[in-house]
Each structure stands twice: as C-alpha cells, then as structure tokens.
Amino acid sequence: MTQMTSSVSNNVINNYIQRVTEWSQSSQRIPTTEELESIAAELGIEPEEIQAAQKQSHDHYVRAQGYMRLKHWDDAIAELQEAVAFNPSNLDMLVSLASAHMGRWEAYHRREDENNIRLRIRQCLVIKPDCEDALNLLARLSTNLKWRNRIITAIGVGLGGICVGIGGVALFGDGLPQWFQGESKLEQLEQSVIRELDLLQRQQDSLEAQMTAGQRQNDQRSQRNLSILQSRINQLEREVNQLEQKIVELEKEQPQKIIPRSSNRSIIRGME
Template identity: 60%
Template sequence: MKTTFSRNISSSVIENYIQRVTELSQSSQRIPTMGEVEKIATELGIEPDEIEAAQKQSHDHYVRAQGYMRLKHWDDAILELQEAVAFNPSNLEMLISLASSHMGRWQEKHYHKDENNIRFRIRQCLVIKPDCEEALNLLERFSKAFKWRKQTSIGIIVGLGGLVLGVSSFFWLSDTLPNLREKTSKLQQLERVVFRDLNELQKEQAVFKAEIFTLRKRNDRRYQADVSKLHSRMNQLERQLATMQRKILEMENPQPSKITPKSFPYITIP
C-alpha cells in the first residue's frame, strides 16, 4: 500500500524518491538532512505539502511493519519500514525496527546485504542518540551471532574436509591394499626360494669341508689333485653365494625385507 498524496503522483515517482533517499543515506553513511530530502522531492516534482502529508502517513507504514515483524515476514516488514524511514529519516523507532528486521532476515537467510544494513542502521540510531540502549543491545546480539556463525562455518568446513579426506583415503587404500598384498606374497615366495638355495649351499660347503679334512689325514699322492678339484669347487660355491647375496640386496632395496644376509665362513685351502 503506497502513501496517498494530495494530487495524483505515480507509484514509480514514490519508489524513485524512496530509492534516492535510501541511496543518499547509505552512500554518505549518515542521516539525510531535511534540505537534502526536499531537494530530491523538488527534482522529482513532489511539492513540500505532499512531503509533509507523506511524513504523517509514514506512521501507517510503521504500524504495518510491526505486524509483519511479529509474524516474522521480514521482507514485507523491511519494505514498509524503508518507505516509512524515507519520509522520516531521523525517526529513531523506525530505524531500530528496520535494523531489527534486517537482523531477523539475516538470522534466517544469512544475506550479506543484511549484515551491512544492520551495522548501517545501528550507526544511524547512535548518531541520533549515542546511548541508545536498544541499538547497543541489537549490536551486541548481532556481534555474538555473527561470531558464532563464523566459528560454526569453519567447523563445518574442517569437518567436511576431514570426511572427504577419509573417504578418499578409503578408496585409495581399497585400490592399493590388494596390490600391496600381492607384492608381499610374491616377495615371501622369493624369500623362501632364496633360503632354500642358501641352505643347500651351506650343506654342500659343510660336506666339502669334511672331505678336505679327511684327505689331509690320508696324506697320499692323490692329496694335491683332490685338493685342487675341491679348491675349484669351493671357488664355484663362493661365486654362487655372492650371486645369492646380490639377489637378497635387490629384494631389500625397494622394500625392507625380513632376510638378513648371513656370513658364511670360507674354507682356506692350505
């Protein structure tokens, strides 16, 4: 419902007037003076007596806004109060109600523009009355709510980040663990083969060592020839042992292994 003027003025002119007064107030961060308000009215072709009549009728907008505020219809309340304030820019009660309506809508929808309007309208109230208790209480409520919402948002972001990381890790492990198990199984099989070969070489080395001692006791003509053959065989065994140790080191380089290369005593042929 628009304000009724003494002569027929289109609703677009009224809306233009309200918009210009509001923009002037926000851009200058202060309450427009009566001279500035009258200048805007003159530019739009609105007579002073019509402004005076509108100021009286702006109370109706304020009353309707109170009803909308009780019902928490914040959009309607803000529209009514903007029109009321446009014709009464210094009315403290209207400014408090407008700031409260922006606060109500911000708590429900969290519009960034409402954050700015809350601070702006509270400043206007404190310009009119620096110790305005209602404005200061509203500012305290807004500060606490804003801080709590910021902390909650950070907590949600961190929690979602942890959840995403956990899910990603789960799927990564789901793909990786089978491969790791397969590689571990193959490594264990290879280790068993290496251990088996090492044991065989150790047994063969022990047998030749016993034979050497036996030949030394015989002290016959075949001693030198047999010792030469055994020495050749021992060299062959040493080369095989060196090859097996290299295999063990190659297995241990990409992944730590449970195998600890053993030192084998070499037989010195006299």
C-alpha cells in the same frame, strides 16, 4: 502507499523512497532536510506534499509492527523504508527497520541484510549514542556471526579430515568399513557438541537480556538464573572432557596404517 495529492503518482513516491534509501546506503549517514528537499525537487514533489507524507508515515510504522510480529520481514521492511524515507531521524523507526533486517538475516543470512543492519544501527547511534536497542542489536549480530562462522569452520575442517582419511585408506589398503564406522561415531559426537554449544549460547544470550531487565527491577531471579547457567556450563565442560576420551578411544580403534585425525580435538578445544 502514502496518499499525497493527485499530482504525485505512486511511481514518483516509489522513486523518492528508492533515492533516499540509496542515498543513505551510499553516504552511510542520515540525509539532512536540505538534501531531502533537493531529492524531492528533482522528482517534482512539493515540500507541502512531503510534510503530508510525514504525517502519514506513522501508519506505515504501525503496519510494520504487525508484519514483524508475524515474521513477514519483506512486508515489514517495505513499510519501514517508506516511513523512514519521510522521517529519516525517527529513532523508533530506524530501530524497527534494523530489527526487521535482523529477522530476515537470521532467516536467510543475506549480506544485503547484514549491511543494512549495520547502516541503521550507525544511524541510530548518531541520533542517540547510547541507544540501548541499537547496541543490543549489534551485539546480537556479532554473536550470531561468531557462532555461525565457528560452526562453518568446524564442518569444513571435519569434511577435510574425512577426505584425507578416505584417500589414506584408498592408498594403503583395506580397513575402510571399520574406519567409516569409527568416523561415523566421531562425527555424531562432534555434531552433538556443536548443538550443545549453540543451545548454550542461546541460553546465555537470553539470560543476559533477563539480567539487564533484572538489574533495573532489582529482581533476585537473575541470580538464580546465573547459578543455573553456571551449572549448565560446568556440565558441558564435563561432556567435552568425556567426548575427548571417546575421540581418543575411537582413534585407537582405527587401523594403524591410517594417520589419526587430530583436527577434531582442535575443534572441540577451540569451542571451549
């Protein structure tokens, strides 16, 4: 924790950091110098002590970089929150704090981290409207949310289809073992395609980052990577077509008294 004068306790510093963080979250903007001085005055912190903490906040920023390399997101966020509390307009610190929340969100998918990512990105763009690091983080969050929601929807629809199918078998008669066998194959094929699509999205994101760097350096390797990606997309399209044929064949094998499940093809077409 920042070492100020002996008259200011760690508890007071913690309260200051918490007040500044809560103020930023509630107002959705960077506090002004006057607002920071007002919070400090309420807690009995002198302006000279704030200035001393600002000089030491760089140490918190440096420690946070080490925590982030080790993916110790809680420790990194704690260090960066203290650094940002005393330097709320420092663009590098704000970008790092947004990145740390992104790392923890990708690990646990907590709404709190998602909200903090958006908050810190907005603050970065207030300071620098074309901040590339902040815009890249926003694109990364949007892409992850899109694919996560798509997979959750696919799983939900698939489970709904299974429940309907089981109910139909229970009502109309025998054939449960054969139906389960076909359903199992169908689910395996669906999960395989979902994994392929997720892998392809990750490859595409990586390639886009490489192409951005390649444009600056006039690197011809980006073109080769683009050709590889296009080839991979074509291959995936062929696999999706093959999957649709297998789904049709599996549905034909099911007992006629069971209503064929058409939601699987809708899931696949939606993912294309």
